[in-house]
Every structure is written in structure tokens, then in C-alpha cells.
Amino acid sequence: MAAAPRSFSSSAFTSSLTTGTGGYSIRKVKLPLPCKSGDRASESERAEKRLPNPFWRYKADRECPQYFTSAFGTKIMGMHHNDSGIVLMIDVRTRSVVLGPRTNYPAFPIYFPVGVDKLFALDSACLELCRLPLVRPDSDSDSGSSSTDETESDSDSESDSYGKWLWRQLQVPPFCTRDVASYAVHSDGQSQSILVSVKGEETVATFTFDMGKFVWECLGEWTLPFTGPGHFDRKLKALVGLSKDPEAFGYLYACNVPSAGDRPCPAPAWKCSKEKVFSELPADRHVSANLIYMENRRKYCLVECVWVEEDNACQVKIKEDKADQVLLEKSEADQRGRHMYRLMTFSLKYDKKDDLRVKCGRVRYYEVPNTVSAESIREDPVAFWL
Template sequence: MSARLQECDEQRGKRMPKRGRERLYLVFDDWCHGYSIRMVNLLQHTAGSGHPAPVHFSEPFCRIMAPLVSYFTSAFGSKILAVFSRDPEADSESYFPMLDVRSRCVTFAPGQGCPIPPIYYLPVGNELFSLSFCSFEMLCSEELSPRLQDQSCGMGWSWKQLSEKPPFYVDNVTSYSLHPQERTFLFSTKTGATEATYTFDTEKRSWKLLGYWKLPFAGCGHFDLGLNCFVGLSKEPDTLGQLYSCEVPIYDTDDGLCPCPVVKLCKENLLSECPIDMHVGATLVYMGGKSEFCLVQCVSPDQDRMDEEDVAHGVQLPGRRFYCLTTSSLSFNKDKELTTGNNRRLQYYKVPKEATKPFLQDPVAFWM
């Protein structure tokens, strides 16, 4: 391990909660005024066999009143943010809630100025970057004005529009991740048969073409120090439910472009093996520790007969839906193949019937 990566890990460890305090937080759009957040203590679960009997979630950890067109992200340690857009002229006093799951304290930051999906949120230190179809913004802290200041919080937040526009169309993004030095993030794109990966240096405020290849997984990838690589979930039909690992590319070479890093595909599949479980969507959650991950999969044993127009309008799925939680630890075997160990099908949870399909196709889950 390089001294720089070791230093990054030590700094990251100081910001993380003590082992055993972490919980899985799941967000649902099941409330008429907004969203509910459910908490699951995975560390209390015991390994089960077969198809566990579905159970109900416990009462919501909290509810967040917000427009039912909001985007959730985690940032600043133990905070969950419910971000929604605003009209900067007609609704200049609009703020979105930031819930700290440790203190259960809610603070507020100004809403964004009408970003257009797709939207990607990347926390870097005490800043949150938001890249959307029409804007590139940064949420940063500032001293609170006297009007907003109180005894519970000494800092405020504001959005800053960045002039460094990305050198690609945001709707062509296939995957993204944060470099382990926590200064640079990577975006991969695909346009036709052309693949490319770009980096953005948050200190130099500059974009750079890294190479004509893309990160292998779909959506967000997680850097794991034990494996010294990025890990992400495949959503391609032939490999759906399998995990990819990707070595960290050397992005600061003198000659500009770097070769495609080494990629490995895990042979094991983490999706539910029950024949009646129809796959709806899945999210991979990084649990830290010894390369530990949790797959949050939404399944339905009933046939889905909705058409595309129904899905676009966010109608509810007919029949039953469940969240299947599976934890696993990754490692490289003696043949240097990526493999899973200690796979545990923990529990099936009954999804609130009010939750809509678009929200369940990419389950919103955080480990903190």
C-alpha cells in the first residue's frame, strides 16, 4: 500500500463511526407528504437458509417532508440529504433537509436551481458536487447569517455554480466513483461504440480525459482498501447480480491517457435464487470492514403488467414487493480471481405498498 493511500485511509477512519454503530438506512416514497426512512441493524441478523419468511419493517426511523420529486444522497459523514429543485426567482427561500442519523438533528440547505435529470451527487470532504444535464454545482459550508443561526449549528450551506462544464453529455454516463485519495472523481461514458472515462480534480477544478475505456460496473462504484480496487454491481442481462472489481487507474501520468485498468468479474451471483422472485431492481451498499458489501434487491413474486407509461408516471406495482438483503465479503483467491465469502441471505422485508416502481428499481440505501 502506498504511503498516500495509507494516509487517506487513516483520515477516512477518523471520520467513520466506531465499528458496530453503523446501520442500513432505506428510503421509501411511501408517505403522502414525502418520504420515510427505515433503519435495519444488519449486525443483529443471523444467517438463514432457504427463503426466509417475509417480515415488516419496524416503524420509520424518521419521516422527511419533501416534494415527491426529490433526490437522496449521503454526505458529510452521517447526513442523509433530500435534495429537490427550486425556481430561483419564485421560490428563493426554499431549503432542503439534511438529517444526521447519529444526532437525529435536522439542518437545512438551499434547494438547487432546477437541475435536470440525470443527476449525480458526489461528496468530497465538506463539499458536495452535483452534476446534472444542465448544471454543475457545489454545495459548500459558510457562516450562517444571523437570520438562520441557532445554537445547534454554526455553519450554513450554499450552492455555487461551477464554470468547468464536463466534456461529455451527462445522459451518456454509465458509471462513476470517487478516487481513494478523495480529491478526484471519475465518470465513464458510452456513446454508440465509443467508451471514455474522465476525471475531475476538485482542487484544480479541471476535467481531464483519462482513457478510451469505461469502468465495468453500472452506476456508483465503491473503493475498497482491502482489495485496493473499485467494486460495483453489473446490471447487464448476462451478468446481472454479479460484482466487478476494477483496479485504480493511474490518472496523473505525464503522457495524458492511461491504459484500461485490470478488471475482474466475480463468478458468484448475489441475486435471489428463489424461482418465484421476479427481479425489480438492486443497489450495492459498501459496508467497509473486511471488504463487506450488502446487496439490497427488490423482488416481486407477482407478474408485473404495467406498461412504460405507468412506470413513467410513478404508479404503484400491483401485487407484493419485498426487499431481499444479502451480505457478502469479497476477496481474491489463490488464482487471483474475485470471489465472495460468508454470503448470508439475511431477511425478506415487506416493501410499503405505497412505494412506487421507479423508486424501487434503484433502491435508495445508505450504510452509516
């Protein structure tokens, strides 16, 4: 049975899995607390648990996890195609649903949530911005005052934008979005920018989009060292992301923020972690992974899907009241292992030698329901911390 991947989030984590009838199940998963000592926890300390019951069920086309994103504080959005053209935004804190507009026929979107009021969507030959609906000012408010939000709203094509969800078309990106290799959002309190590295047949470069000026610039003919999304760590003053290159597979890169001076700027310095964050157990085979940054705690969580080889071929059935939580018994010939979600929480620090070290790791495993298809499992887990 075809099934779509999962998505995690929240004060715990939220996981999204398809049910037998199609669609996704959103779940909150409690994270393993980092150990208090300065050392990494041993993989032998791992604890195995069942996934919790669904927090919410979301009906949409399966095999399309790329249309999920977090945005506007504690909301999860599904941008899947539908006849109504309306997006359901699920607030995981209030357990409520808000309706909003979806982007114009998303194809291969990359989403950039910024703060609690902005969502940028980078897609095929376009960049769009969605903002929280504007609140109409009181009549007795100071009409002479202005803000960044008011200035931006005045330039929108629709003047009557109060109380409406609107997408705004921005400058077309100067690269093919299918060639995007890595990306991140950087905010230093004074300015905000989106960084995108591309690796194509004709272009190998890194570009920046200034969120204040709404313009793209080429930083130089180099790329960020990590693969996929990166996270700005204020304590390290660096962009942190996973390495999926063969020579450093499963390690972390911490890359200095590119210079804001003259263009083009030189490639920023970076460091590779001394420790590997992917599982190193002989029985675990890596399948996919996603790195989540818990900014308010200055911690990280790696969500890794692994194939665990089993010594005992026959697996015990786990009975739950939900259809997608049943792992069926299989014959010895068919069952040689199982897929597991491996959650590892940890912190990153520079040591006295200025080496990048993984500290206070704690690992927990969750069983992957058998309704999740092989195609879905091979995709990186969609995960959020809200």
C-alpha cells in the same frame, strides 16, 4: 396510489418510503450480520421481517428519489424543488435538522459525498461543490497559516462566506450527463478524483475530475465495467460495482484504478466475481438493486427488490400503526406474489487463484408496503450507510 421509492442508511440502514399522504418515510433497518464461516450462507437461511416504523417523515414531491443523497457525515439531504429554496438535512445520529441551500434547479443529479465536508453535484451541463460553512478564525489565530479550505474559499465569488452554505460552480463537464453509465470516487490519501464513464452516440469514454486542481481530463476511449455507482475498496485496491450487462447480470466487477500517468491511459484490468449476488431462488424475480459499501467494516450490502411468486394466492393482512405498513388482503385472482426487499451483507476477497469471491453472505427479506407504486419499485433503491 402513486408512491416514491425508498432510501436506506446508517448504523443500521435507513429506508425511505412514501406515506399515504405523499412524501417519504425514513427508516433505520438493522442489517443481517455476516456469517462467521468462510462460506456463503444458503438462501434457505433467509429470514423475513417487517420494515420498522418510520424514523422521520419527509414531505416532498413523490417519484423523485434521485434528489436524495447522504453527505457531511451522518446527514441525509433532499434536494427537491420548493419555494423556499432551502434543503432539510436530517442527521440520523443526533435526530436533528440542519438547514442548507439546494442546488440550482436539479434535473438529473448525481451526487458525490466526499469525506465529512464536501458534496459534489453533477447535473445537466454543470458541476457544483457544496462545503460545510466556514468557521471564522479567532483573532489570535496565526493569520499567516493557510489550508486547502482557506485557499478554496478565497476564490469563491462571495467573500463573506463564513457561517453560510454555498454552492460553487466548477468546470463544466466535457460530456453529456444523460450519457453517464458508471461513476465512482477514488481517494488514495494523496489525491481525490471523480471518475465518470459515458456511453453515448458520439462519445464512449471515461473522464476524471481532479478535486485538487478542479479540472476534467479524458482518460481514454473505454468505460468502467460496472453499471451505475462504484465503490473504492482499499483492501482490494479496486473499484467495485454491480454488473447489469446481460452476460454478467447480477455479478460484481472489481476494476483496477486507472493509471495516473500519461493521457490517454489504457483501460484498467478487471475481474468478475465467481458468485452471483442477485437472488438465485426460482421464486424470486429481480426488479431493481443498489450496492452499498460499508467502508468502516469493509463489508457490502446489496439492497435488491424482488417479486416473490406465491403458492398461496391469498395474503394475510399485516396490521401496523402506520398507514404505509398495511398490506391489504387481495383476492386469489389478484394476488399472485409480492414485492420484497432482499438485503444481503457479504465481504469480497481474492482467493489463492486471484479470483474474486463473495464470502460470508447473509440474507434477510423485508416486505414492501403496497403503497409503493410500480414505477417507484422499478427504480434502484436509494440507500446509504452512515
